[in-house]
Amino acid sequence: KQPLQLIAQATTQALFPGAPTQLWAYATQVNARAVINPLLRARRGDTIEVGLDNRLAEATTIHWHGLSIDEANDGSGLHPVEAGTQRRYRLRIDNRAGLYWYHAHPHGRTGVQLQRGLAGLLLIEDAEELALRQRLGMRWGERDLPLMIADKQVGADNAIVYKDGADDWIGNRVLVNWTPEPYLEVIPAWYRFRLANVANARMLRAAFIQGERALTMQLIGTDGGLLERAWPVEDVFLAPAQRIDVLVDFSALKPGERVMLRSLDFVAMENEDESGAFLPDPMADHPGAAAMGEPLDLMEVRVIECATDKRPPAHLPDLSAISSIGPLPDTTDWPVRALRLRMDEEGRWFINDWNFHLSGHEPAFSIRRGSREVWEIRNSMTSMPHPIHLHGFQFRILSRAISPPDIRGRQVAAGGLNPQDLGWSDTVVVWPGEVVRLAIDFAQPFSGTQRYMLHCHNLEHEDMGMMLTFGVT
Ligand code: C2O
Ligand code: CU
Ligand code: CU
Numbered sequence: 369k370q371p372l373q374l375i376a377q378a379t380t381q382a383l384f385p386g387a388p389t390q391l392w393a394y395a396t397q398v399n400a401r402a403v404i405n406p407l408l409r410a411r412r413g414d415t416i417e418v419g420l421d422n423r424l425a426e427a428t429t430i431h432w433h434g435l436s437i438d439e440a441n442d443g444s445g446l447h448p449v450e451a452g453t454q455r456r457y458r459l460r461i462d463n464r465a466g467l468y469w470y471h472a473h474p475h476g477r478t479g480v481q482l483q484r485g486l487a488g489l490l491l492i493e494d495a496e497e498l499a500l501r502q503r504l505g506m507r508w509g510e511r512d513l514p515l516m517i518a519d520k521q522v523g524a525d526n527a528i529v530y531k532d533g534a535d536d537w538i539g540n541r542v543l544v545n546w547t548p549e550p551y552l553e554v555i556p557a558w559y560r561f562r563l564a565n566v567a568n569a570r571m572l573r574a575a576f577i578q579g580e581r582a583l584t585m586q587l588i589g590t591d592g593g594l595l596e597r598a599w600p601v602e603d604v605f606l607a608p609a610q611r612i613d614v615l616v617d618f619s620a621l622k623p624g625e626r627v628m629l630r631s632l633d634f635v636a637m638e639n640e641d642e643s644g645a646f647l648p649d650p651m652a653d654h655p656g657a658a659a660m661g662e663p664l665d666l667m668e669v670r671v672i673e674c675a676t677d678k679r680p681p682a683h684l685p686d687l688s689a690i691s692s693i694g695p696l697p698d699t700t701d702w703p704v705r706a707l708r709l710r711m712d713e714e715g716r717w718f719i720n721d722w723n724f725h726l727s728g729h730e731p732a733f734s735i736r737r738g739s740r741e742v743w744e745i746r747n748s749m750t751s752m753p754h755p756i757h758l759h760g761f762q763f764r765i766l767s768r769a770i771s772p773p774d775i776r777g778r779q780v781a782a783g784g785l786n787p788q789d790l791g792w793s794d795t796v797v798v799w800p801g802e803v804v805r806l807a808i809d810f811a812q813p814f815s816g817t818q819r820y821m822l823h824c825h826n827l828e829h830e831d832m833g834m835m836l837t838f839g840v841t
Contacts, residue, residue, distance in 0.1 A: 371416075371417035371419050371456060372396060372406075372408070372416070372417070372418050372419065373396060373419040373421060374394040374395070374396050374406075374419065374420055374421070374430065375394065375395045375396065375423055376393075376394055376395075376421070376422045376424050376428050376472070376486060377393070377395055377423040377424065378390055378391070378392055378424070379391050379393050379395055379404060381393075381404070383526065383543075383546070383548055384522065384526045384541075384548055386526055387527075389526045389527060390484075390527065390528070391484055391485035392424060392481060392484035392485050392486050393485045393486060394420075394430070394470075394486060404485070404546075405485065405486075405487060405546065406488060407488060407489045407491060408489070408490045408491070409490075409491045409492075409493065410459075410461045410490065410491070411461070411492070411493050411494065412461055412462070412463065412464070412492055412494040413461065413462075414460075415458065415460045415461070416458075416461065417456055417457065418430065418457045418459070419456045419457075420449055420454060420455055421454045422449045422450065422453055422454065423452070425451050426451055426474070426477065427448035427449060427450050427451060427474045428448070428449055428474050428481060428486065429443040429444065429447060429448060429449055429472055430443045430457060430470050430471070430473075431443035431444055431470065431471055431473035431759075432457070432459060432468065432470050432490065433468055433469045433470060433609060433757075433794065434463065434466075434469070434591055434794040435459060435461070435462075435463055435468060435490075436462050436463055436760060436761060436812065437459055437460065437462075437760070438812075438814045438818055439760075439817075439818040439819050439820065441457045441458055441459055442760065442820065443470075443473055444759060444819075444820070445474050445475035445478075445821075446821075448474050448475070461492055462813075463492050463592070463593070463762070464494060464496075464592055464593035464594070464691075464762075464792065465492050465493050465496060465594065466491075466492055466497075466590075466591065466592055466593030466594070466611070467489060467491055467514060467562040467564055467589075468489075468490040468491075468492060468611075469488065469516075469564055469566065469609075470487065470489075470490055471486055471487040471488075471566070472486035472487070475724075476725075476831050477831070478827050478830055479530070479534065479537060479568055479827035479828050479830070479831045480530045482566070482568055482827055483521075483528060483530045483539075484528055484530070485546075487516075487518075487566050489514055489516055489564060491508075491514070491562075492593075496594065496690075496692070497593070497594065500594065500691075503685045504558070504560065504615075504684070504685065505680055506558070506559075506560050506680075511557060511558065511559045511560060511680070512562075513552070513559065513560070513561055513562070514545065514561075514562045515544050515545065515561050515562065515563045515564070515629070515666075515667065516544065516545050516546075516564045516566055517542065517544050517564065517566065517567065517666055518539075518542070518543050518566045518567045518568075519538055519539035519541065519542050519567050519568075519570050519657070519664075520539040520540075520541050521537065521538070521539040521540055521541075521653070521657065522539065522540060522541045529653075531653055534653065534828050535828050536568075536638075536660070536752075536826060536828055536829075537568040537654075537828055538567070538568070538569055538570045538654055538658075538659075538660060539567075539568075539570070539654065539657055540654060540655065540657040542665070542666050542667075544666060544667045550666075550667040550668070551667065551668040551669070551670055552667060552668070552669050553670050553672045554618050554669055554670070554671055555618075555671070555672060555673075555674035555678075555679065555680075556619045556620070556621050556622070556623075556671060556674060556679060556682075557679060557682070558616070558617050558618070558619060558680065558684060559615070559616050559618060560615050560616075561613075561614050561616060562589075562611060562612075562613050563611060563612050563613075565606045565607060565608050565609065565610055565611075566608070566609070567608050568608065568826070568827040568828065569608060569660075569826045569827065569828055569829075570608065570631075570660065571605060571607045571608070571634075571636070571661075571753060571755075571797075572605070572606040572607075572664075572666070573603050573604070573605050573632045573633075573634045574603060574604050574606050574612075574629065574630075574631060574666070575602060575603035575604075575629075575631075575632050576616050576627050576628070576629055576630075576669070577627065577628045577629075577630050577632075578621070578625070578626075578627045578628075582602040582603060583617065583618075583627065584600050584601070584602060584617075585600070585601050585602070585604070585614040585615065585616050586598040586599070586600060586601075586614060586615040586616075586687060587600075587601045587612060587613070587614050587787050587788065588613050588615060589611075589612065589613030589791065590610070590611065590612055590613070590788055590790075590791040590792070591610060591611050591762070591791075591792065591793045591795055592792025592793055592794060593691065594613070594690050594693070595690065595691065595693070595787070595790055596689065596691055596692070596693050596790065596791075597687060597688050597689060597690060598615070598687035598688070599780065599790070601614075601787055603632055604788060605775075605788070607753065607755035607795065607797045607825070608755050608825045609757055609795040609825035610755065610793075610795050610797075617682075618669070619679070619682040620682075621671045622671065623671050623672055623673045623674075624671065625671045626669065626670055626671070627669040627671075628665055628666075628667075628668055629665075629666045629667040629668075629669065630663060630664065631664040631665075631666060632663055633661055633662055633663045634661045634774060635661060635772070635774060636661030636753075637752060637753055637799060637800045638660060638752050639751060639752065639800050640711050640715075640750055640752055693791060693792065696764055696807065697740070697764070697809075699740070699742050699766060699807050702740050702741055702742045702807070703739075703741055703742070704741070704742045704743075704744055705733075705741050705742070706720075706744050707719055707720055707743060707744065707746070707822075708720050708745075708746050708747075709745065709746065709747045709748060709751060709754050709756070709798060709824075710747075710748045710751065711750070711751060716832060716833065717824065717832055717833065717834035718833075718834070719732075719822065719823075719834060719835075719836055722836045723832075723833035723834070724833040724834070724835040725832075725833040726833060727833075727836070729837055730837065731819060731836075731837045731838050731839040732836040732837060732838055733838050734817075734838065734839040734840075735810050735838060735839070735840050735841070736810070736840075736841060737812060737840050737841060738810060738811050739810050740807070740808065740809045740810065741808050742806065742807060742808075743763075743805070743806045743808060744804075744805050744806075745798050745803070745804050745805075745806070746802075746803045747798040747799060747800055747801060747802050747803075748800065749800050749801040750800070751800045752800065752826075753797050753798070753799045753800065754797070754798050754824045754826065754829065754834070755797050755824060755825040755826060756795065756822070756824055756825070757794060757821075757822070757823055757824070757825040758794060758806075758808070758820070759794075759820035759821045760812070760818065760840070761794075761808055761809070761810060761812075761820075762793065762794050763792070763793060763796075763806045763807060764792065764793075764806065764807045765785060765790075765793060765796060765804065765805070765806055765807075766783060766805040766806060767784055767785065767803075767805045768783065768784035768803070768804050769784055769802065769804075770801050770802050770803055771784055771801075772799050772800070772801065772802070775799055775802070783805075795825055810840055814840075816841075817839045817840070817841045818839070818840045819837050819838070819839050819840075820837070820838060820839075820840065821835055821836070821837055822835070822836050822838060
């Protein structure tokens with residue numbers, strides 16, 4: 369079988385009324401039809417090959433976000449694919465079923481390349497997932513749907529705007545699966561949504577709102593796949609790079625009724641100025657955009673007719689044991705690595721004393737393969753929420769301490785954990801003042817030194833150097 373060939377290129381798409389928009393995207397052919405940023409599907413245990421043909425005027429990569437793979441195929445900026453060159457990624461899929469994603473990751477240019485469109489989804493399936501899907505009686509693409517959410521700053525000429533050296537790039541238009549003003553027609557039934565926040569910097573607080581009321585969602589999965597059981601939630605914080613898997617009940621709704629998938633308002637906690645005041649008005653560069661933490665409509669859901677005899681059952685199967693992820697490990701004997709997120713007087717972000725641009729690209733530290741560590745990530749009080757992402761390894765969240773009230777109020781398990789913390793993750797939000805402890809097992813089937821990145825997935829922070837390299841040897 370021919371490997372899938374993705375061409376990174378500029379492409380013109382009719383997104384908005386009026387002038388077309390230039391995107392940078394991964395273009396390919398599916399059944400002789402031109403598509404961009406295809407959703408890839410793989411089975412755990414498969415090996416898939418993807419070719420990248422870089423026809424941009426600058427270096428790019430494809431990073432496979434969340435996958436447990438070797439350095440050479442991880443697609444970080446350590447292995448740029450220069451303009452006009454090609455390479456092939458060989459991915460042995462060794463992750464749990466779940467929604468993962470792929471995106472460009474060149475040093476210093478990740479923000480602009482994602483804002484322009486270089487990102488897509490990767491769905492991994494395994495036996496546990498297929499069994500659940502059968503029990504739910506939902507088919508992928510019918511009532512089990514991916515929602516890839518991003519905001520873009522769009523100018524009057526419909527061009528996507530980005531400023532080099534930008535901070536926290538939020539936008540005035542929402543795209544869901546690359547569609548502006550998105551809506552979804554649903555029948556009165558349960559639906560399963562896989563939400564992925566692929567925005568540069570915008571944190572979402574996602575909820576399905578009918579009138580004034582939030583519909584209860586059943587949270588069944590996070591970054592690294594299914595949770596042990598379903599958790600009822602009304603809204604979920606979804607930071608850049610995070611994914612959630614939720615079931616939502618529209619079965620009591622009548623045709624013609626509307627529900628809005630909305631990001632609810634929240635306290636953005638942008639406390640990075642030492643004085644406690646906000647930095648210069650970030651909105652100057654984002655005319656028409658909702659500020660961080662302001663409510664934002666994402667997608668409308670419209671209920672349509674469905675003959676009663678064709679309706680799926682209005683109740684769900686028992687979801688008290690949907691996967692076997694096991695309890696948290698006993699980490700008493702594991703060494704603790706302390707990591708501190710902070711900003712210096714010149715407004716540069718650091719992880720400990722490390723800033724990727726200032727400190728160089730050599731590994732900040734090295735870890736013995738097969739060892740296990742607790743990472744204790746502490747965010748300064750004068751800071752922002754940082755979605756911290758680890759390449760190469762999924763982790764478990766052990767505890768949260770000194771959390772802001774909005775987070776503390778969501779606790780459902782010991783250690784300050786909320787439902788979203790109870791599965792496997794590759795990206796974790798550390799709020800200002802918070803201390804989050806992770807359990808990481810550095811076992812992997814590779815040899816030699818493998819280098820990976822740890823960074824903030826606010827892409828402007830990443831590009832400003834809030835990133836480090838570590839080696840696994
Ligand atoms: Cu999704 Cu290092 O990135
Ligand atoms: Cu990643
Ligand atoms: Cu950050």
